[in-house]
Amino acid sequence: MLAAYAVSQSSSDPLSGLVVGERPDPEARPGWTVVDLRAAALNHHDVWSLRGVGLAADRLPMVLGCDGAGVDADGNEVIVHAVVPSDGWRGDETLDPRRTLLSELHDGTLAEKVLVPAGNVVPKPESMSWETATCLSTAWLTAYRMLFTNSGVQPGGTVLVQGAGGGVATALIQLGSAAGYRMWATSRDEARGQRALEIGADRVFASGERLPDRVDAVMETVGAATWSHSVNSLRPGGTIVISGATSGDAPAKAELTKIFFKQLRVVGSTMGTREELAQLARLVEQRRIEPVVDSVMPLTDARDGFARMVDGDVFGKVVFTVG
Incomplete structure (x- = not known):
């Protein structure tokens, strides 16, 4: 699959460690689901990962990205929730001291496919565009x-x-x-x-x-x-x-x-829960809010989107279309 991933890290030249190329498709396993992504979006978290903050070097190569929306294994249109709790955690996942975000321990969303826990998706409102949906996760x-x-x-x-x-x-x-x-x-x-x-x-x-x-x-x-x-x-x-x-x-x-x-x-305040993501999606749909999108580009041009963020030339979200 095509993905934007980190192969090395540099605090002064983060783009030097970014590759846009092929990675192995994720394989489904019990309790997890593969989402075929339709759109993904960029966050400062992705640039910090390339700078060596929050992503351990021994986990490279790592597919970047926390924002994503697509179709799950059952054909449902979903929004990906990026906060992954540790095994056995119950309650507010943002309070789990061993929680991670996608792209820290598990591959992220800047790809054609992403593997996430089955509980880490929420329904995408039918009328909501993929570009709007993918802005909501982070x-x-x-x-x-x-x-x-x-x-x-x-x-x-x-x-x-x-x-x-x-x-x-x-x-x-x-x-x-x-x-x-x-x-x-x-x-x-x-x-x-x-x-x-x-x-x-x-x-x-x-x-x-x-x-x-x-x-x-x-x-x-x-x-x-x-x-x-x-x-x-x-x-x-x-x-x-x-x-x-x-x-x-x-x-x-x-x-x-x-x-x-x-x-x-x-x-x-750190991120939010799966239930808060579902509430947010409903609010955005009901109030017909359209998130400010700085630019939309295909995933093949992900390097250009990263460069805009590194240069500080972004107002709103950078969205990548997939497929």
Whole structure:
């Protein structure tokens, strides 16, 4: 089968370890199912894997990818859930200390076929396009859990999204806007800020800009570069939900005094459950939300999609068509 996979890793030249070529077809085994993919999508996780973060070198070669949608062995149209719990785990799979994501221990979705546990698929709504469905597995699921499960904010509240443009940020803006939140965003780039307004943000501010009002929650994926601004932007009792730290995880100031004095909550958030993915799919269908797609290209051109992400030239999701 055709796949995009990692054969080596380099922190300075991640694309040097990427190969788009043939890999063996996965073989079904008890309790697992082979999904014939129709579309897959790219995440920063895939670039980090090529940089040597989160993917052990002794597991190479590894097919990359967490996002995928296709047809399972029984002919059902499904969306792949990328969080794989350890054997015997029960309950919220994101809390399993031995959980993995597809492409960390088991081959991922940037391929014509993927083997996943039978419980790691959810029905794709019949009216939903493959491009929309494949966007939901990772960035959109992360955004859903951040906003609806972990923020504690009710519709009508004000939510700040740090760093407009990435897959999680665009998902947060679109989901929050559709659900009745007042969505604010920050951006270093005026053009990206304008696009954030077009997809549902109520207001956009320059990175680090003082806000006209304090917000109920901040959605934080940037990390060190925006941490102090996030703390300072919250009303007393507000919440920071953090799911990533693309600029680093060691801010110059931890802001501990402000956190305890203002009684702020800091909530970590990682991916989401299979049930949350099913809920997300239904919400996207019911509200007729169309995820922002930066570009669509065949899997044969996956290197071009990776290059766009490495260069930081992406707004929304990069989607690969398969077959």
